[in-house]
Amino acid sequence: MSTKKFLLEENEIPTSWYNIQADMINKPLPILNPGTKEQLKAEDLYPIFAEALCQQELNQTDPWIEIPERVRDLYKIYRPTPLVRAYELEKALDTPAHIYFKNEGVSPAGSHKLNSAIAQAYYCKEQGVTNITTETGAGQWGSALSFAAKVFGLELAVYMVKVSYEQKPYRRMMMQTYGAQVIASPSMSTKAGRKILTENPNYPGSLGCAISEAIELAISTPNCKYTLGSVLNHVSLHQTIIGLEAEKQMEKAGEYPDIVIGCFGGGSNFSGISFPFLRHNLLHGTKTRMIAAEPSSCPKLTRGQFRYDFGDEAGYTPLLPMYTLGHNFAPANIHAGGLRYHGAGTIISQLKKDNLIEAVDIKQLDSFEAGVLFSRTEGIIPAPESCHAIAAAINEAKQAKIEGTQKTILFNLSGNGFIDLPSYDKYLSGDLQNYALTDADIQKNLDALDK
Amino acid sequence: MSTKKFLLEENEIPTSWYNIQADMINKPLPILNPGTKEQLKAEDLYPIFAEALCQQELNQTDPWIEIPERVRDLYKIYRPTPLVRAYELEKALDTPAHIYFKNEGVSPAGSHKLNSAIAQAYYCKEQGVTNITTETGAGQWGSALSFAAKVFGLELAVYMVKVSYEQKPYRRMMMQTYGAQVIASPSMSTKAGRKILTENPNYPGSLGCAISEAIELAISTPNCKYTLGSVLNHVSLHQTIIGLEAEKQMEKAGEYPDIVIGCFGGGSNFSGISFPFLRHNLLHGTKTRMIAAEPSSCPKLTRGQFRYDFGDEAGYTPLLPMYTLGHNFAPANIHAGGLRYHGAGTIISQLKKDNLIEAVDIKQLDSFEAGVLFSRTEGIIPAPESCHAIAAAINEAKQAKIEGTQKTILFNLSGNGFIDLPSYDKYLSGDLQNYALTDADIQKNLDALDK
Numbered sequence: 077m078s079t080k081k082f083l084l085e086e087n088e089i090p091t092s093w094y095n096i097q098a099d100m101i102n103k104p105l106p107i108l109n110p111g112t113k114e115q116l117k118a119e120d121l122y123p124i125f126a127e128a129l130c131q132q133e134l135n136q137t138d139p140w141i142e143i144p145e146r147v148r149d150l151y152k153i154y155r156p157t158p159l160v161r162a163y164e165l166e167k168a169l170d171t172p173a174h175i176y177f178k179n180e181g182v183s184p185a186g187s188h189k190l191n192s193a194i195a196q197a198y199y200c201k202e203q204g205v206t207n208i209t210t211e212t213g214a215g216q217w218g219s220a221l222s223f224a225a226k227v228f229g230l231e232l233a234v235y236m237v238k239v240s241y242e243q244k245p246y247r248r249m250m251m252q253t254y255g256a257q258v259i260a261s262p263s264m265s266t267k268a269g270r271k272i273l274t275e276n277p278n279y280p281g282s283l284g285c286a287i288s289e290a291i292e293l294a295i296s297t298p299n300c301k302y303t304l305g306s307v308l309n310h311v312s313l314h315q316t317i318i319g320l321e322a323e324k325q326m327e328k329a330g331e332y333p334d335i336v337i338g339c340f341g342g343g344s345n346f347s348g349i350s351f352p353f354l355r356h357n358l359l360h361g362t363k364t365r366m367i368a369a370e371p372s373s374c375p376k377l378t379r380g381q382f383r384y385d386f387g388d389e390a391g392y393t394p395l396l397p398m399y400t401l402g403h404n405f406a407p408a409n410i411h412a413g414g415l416r417y418h419g420a421g422t423i424i425s426q427l428k429k430d431n432l433i434e435a436v437d438i439k440q441l442d443s444f445e446a447g448v449l450f451s452r453t454e455g456i457i458p459a460p461e462s463c464h465a466i467a468a469a470i471n472e473a474k475q476a477k478i479e480g481t482q483k484t485i486l487f488n489l490s491g492n493g494f495i496d497l498p499s500y501d502k503y504l505s506g507d508l509q510n511y512a513l514t515d516a517d518i519q520k521n522l523d524a525l526d527k
Numbered sequence: 528m529s530t531k532k533f534l535l536e537e538n539e540i541p542t543s544w545y546n547i548q549a550d551m552i553n554k555p556l557p558i559l560n561p562g563t564k565e566q567l568k569a570e571d572l573y574p575i576f577a578e579a580l581c582q583q584e585l586n587q588t589d590p591w592i593e594i595p596e597r598v599r600d601l602y603k604i605y606r607p608t609p610l611v612r613a614y615e616l617e618k619a620l621d622t623p624a625h626i627y628f629k630n631e632g633v634s635p636a637g638s639h640k641l642n643s644a645i646a647q648a649y650y651c652k653e654q655g656v657t658n659i660t661t662e663t664g665a666g667q668w669g670s671a672l673s674f675a676a677k678v679f680g681l682e683l684a685v686y687m688v689k690v691s692y693e694q695k696p697y698r699r700m701m702m703q704t705y706g707a708q709v710i711a712s713p714s715m716s717t718k719a720g721r722k723i724l725t726e727n728p729n730y731p732g733s734l735g736c737a738i739s740e741a742i743e744l745a746i747s748t749p750n751c752k753y754t755l756g757s758v759l760n761h762v763s764l765h766q767t768i769i770g771l772e773a774e775k776q777m778e779k780a781g782e783y784p785d786i787v788i789g790c791f792g793g794g795s796n797f798s799g800i801s802f803p804f805l806r807h808n809l810l811h812g813t814k815t816r817m818i819a820a821e822p823s824s825c826p827k828l829t830r831g832q833f834r835y836d837f838g839d840e841a842g843y844t845p846l847l848p849m850y851t852l853g854h855n856f857a858p859a860n861i862h863a864g865g866l867r868y869h870g871a872g873t874i875i876s877q878l879k880k881d882n883l884i885e886a887v888d889i890k891q892l893d894s895f896e897a898g899v900l901f902s903r904t905e906g907i908i909p910a911p912e913s914c915h916a917i918a919a920a921i922n923e924a925k926q927a928k929i930e931g932t933q934k935t936i937l938f939n940l941s942g943n944g945f946i947d948l949p950s951y952d953k954y955l956s957g958d959l960q961n962y963a964l965t966d967a968d969i970q971k972n973l974d975a976l977d978k
Binding site: 079080081083085086087149152153154164182184185186190223226227245246249250252253254255448451452453454455456457492494495497498500501504 | 530531532534536537538600603604605615633635636637641674677678696697700701703704705706899902903904905906907908943945946948949951952955
């Protein structure tokens with residue numbers, strides 16, 4: 077019998093995260109103050125984020141950042157995660173390709189988000205912070221941070237977009253079970269929320285509004301910091317633990333990936349699985365293809381524009397150099413809520429501009445078709461976000477069959493789908509659809525940015 | 528940093544299950560034909576179950592039953608499961624006890640049930656069976672069997688108690704995602720169902736009714752067999768993979784358990800974790816305490832009677848020698864649905880009668896208090912069933928603190944609680960309660976059996 081799961085011992089958990097900025101020839105462009113257009117320094121971000129995280133955010137020199145011992149200790153709750161050879165899926169596809177996946181769904185909160193949540197909570201605690209805030213839409217980040225905050229004894233307030241709060245009660249329940257305070261946004265607890273509710277008592281909420289509430293609470297509360305689960309460089313940094321483990325595990329499997337795939341929302345899990353392998357492309361001449369799989373209804377990398385834009389809908393953040401559909405872009409209501417983001421992080425954007433990574437777009441129905449096939453072969457019901465990576469991997473495996481080549485494909489299974497089962501139910505009942513997006517729609521939205 | 532998870536390689540997955548019947552001095556009493564009161568032989572069960580399973584059921588001579596290679600191969604999807612030292616929980620309890628748990632919640636269907644589902648589907652397939660049936664209440668068994676059936680290309684019909692079908696949509700969705708046909712019971716697809724529906728169109732269903740529908744379909748359909756997820760000896764046999772792995776892992780941890788704990792419904796997960804350690808008590812003079820943790824609202828081991836009784840509410844099964852509250856016992860509607868069963872399996876019953884195992888009862892509110900503490904320390908939100916084992920482990924750890932002794936406690940975390948979050952929500956909102964059960968209530972129910 078052949079080995080299916082390639083495991084590591086806990087003492088093989090990497091001791092440093094990989095900071096790809098140090099190895100990039102073209103560094104990410106600076107982030108700017110929207111008023112003065114001046115380049116921001118780490119200190120400018122101190123009022124919002126923990127200092128160590130601000131320094132990590134702008135560190136373009138050190139390729140390795142040591143993982144604090146307490147963080148590694150907590151990683152052991154679920155790390156190292158398994159690397160799995162998908163034999164049953166290969167058989168169903170009748171492909172010569174070898175398909176591997178890294179299973180981040182074994183994390184207790186159900187996704188890779190805990191990798192950065194533990195780190196961010198740690199640095200906040202170290203700095204003497206007592207309270208943290210964040211916003212959450214689909215809820216994977218909020219759930220992970222709720223557990224991390226509890227472990228470090230931090231009080232956490234999560235602003236959850238009101239419509240998600242009502243439609244996704246399981247996510248709210250998970251955060252509350254971990255002990256977080258969950259507030260439907262807009263709320264009466266902030267000026268921003270009160271203003272919106274006064275004007276429109278039935279406003280369903282938005283990520284932009286939830287971000288501004290969370291930031292307002294952070295800067296108006298003593299010993300309180302704001303945290304974010306994707307897009308930013310320090311988040312990608314923490315997620316490299318995924319690829320660094322996978323690198324050791326592929327070695328145990330006696331293979332090296334020709335293709336590395338991750339689903340793509342703001343970039344955290346794709347960065348995590350791909351950067352450690354991209355390092356060898358940058359430094360050692362390997363030619364592994366890195367493929368970001370984004371939803372066709374939110375195609376910033378495949379059809380967006382590289383330019384300065386805000387990271388949030390309301391325009392409260394610094395200006396970021398990114399591939400974007402425009403911060404005012406309203407993505408269709410697909411079930412992969414974690415991929416409904418208008419822009420890509422600054423590192424990913426620069427790498428895409430320099431053709432060092434690729435991107436593909438996946439239609440909603442194709443993503444669920446892939447997810448159901450994966451469930452019925454490998455047994456794991458994937459998060460709708462992860463279904464995009466699976467669909468891209470299946471496409472590559474089918475291509476390998478056509479070409480008759482034995483490709484080695486690695487994708488990241490970013491999360492499990494236990495609490496996303498209603499979306500599978502809708503798919504199997506024929507109640508889901510694809511969403512068309514014309515070039516004119518995209519251009520119109522981008523043109524609005526310049527007005 | 529100390530090791531938290533003790534892992535095994537796939538080639539360390541045990542190659543045989545352990546059949547404790549062979550090592551018991553007092554064997555379980557025979558099961559009887561309810562009409563003739565004659566002892567049943569394996570052949571008498573062939574019309575209902577796969578032949579290999581009937582033979583395993585009554586095998587009192589072979590201590591080791593080889594695990595077929597294909598079953599071991601599929602076990603590798605999630606096995607070996609981790610053995611985890613619960614350092615964070617120990618710290619919260621400030622106990623000198625060392626607490627370990629075996630994490631069966633990493634199974635893709637979310638619980639230990641897959642251990643027997645894969646085996647049962649395998650033996651059915653080997654025998655040329657094409658269709659299988661089962662019933663499910665809480666849904667963990669139905670979910671696991673749905674995946675196992677799909678992998679072996681078997682058509683599966685699951686009769687799900689109608690009230691659960693309506694109240695637990697996530698479980699139904701999971702089974703359908705795996706490709707099973709799920710029928711709310713009572714249904715119009717069987718004589719038994721039609722009869723009930725004709726008499727009472729609004730009948731909410733019961734496990735007894737679902738069992739009779741599933742058995743009727745199995746015996747009236749060519750190439751169709753019935754399967755069961757707990758209570759029976761062959762199910763306990765398959766579950767011993769849990770304890771056999773744990774035995775190797777405790778050795779890696781350099782410890783041996785003083786106490787082994789599992790929650791108790793029909794007995795499958797408790798048997799699984801405890802029998803391999805009990806073997807050393809029986810054969811080698813160790814004195815590990817084995818504790819079955821049952822809900823105080825369904826206390827067959829702590830307050831039931833040892834006697835012959837039916838395995839199902841409606842009285843369709845053979846007569847089983849068991850600790851029972853009476854097959855007509857209607858347990859309170861606690862959230863640990865998997866523990867709402869009136870009797871204990873015949874092996875467990877004999878072991879309890881011979882004082883070779885212990886039992887404790889846990890109140891519903893205490894079980895959730897334990898589950899929330901575990902979530903906030905170890906990160907994993909446990910299934911409500913598993914919370915009973917955690918509560919019992921916490922009680923033993925507190926006792927160790929009082930006595931100032933360093934006990935080594937091992938419990939089985941039989942499943943995760945992702946799709947049971949509404950029960951946590953109710954607990955945290957103060958909407959759950961304990962259920963009192965007087966001796967008179969129990970006696971009245973048992974007396975009715977003799978009428």
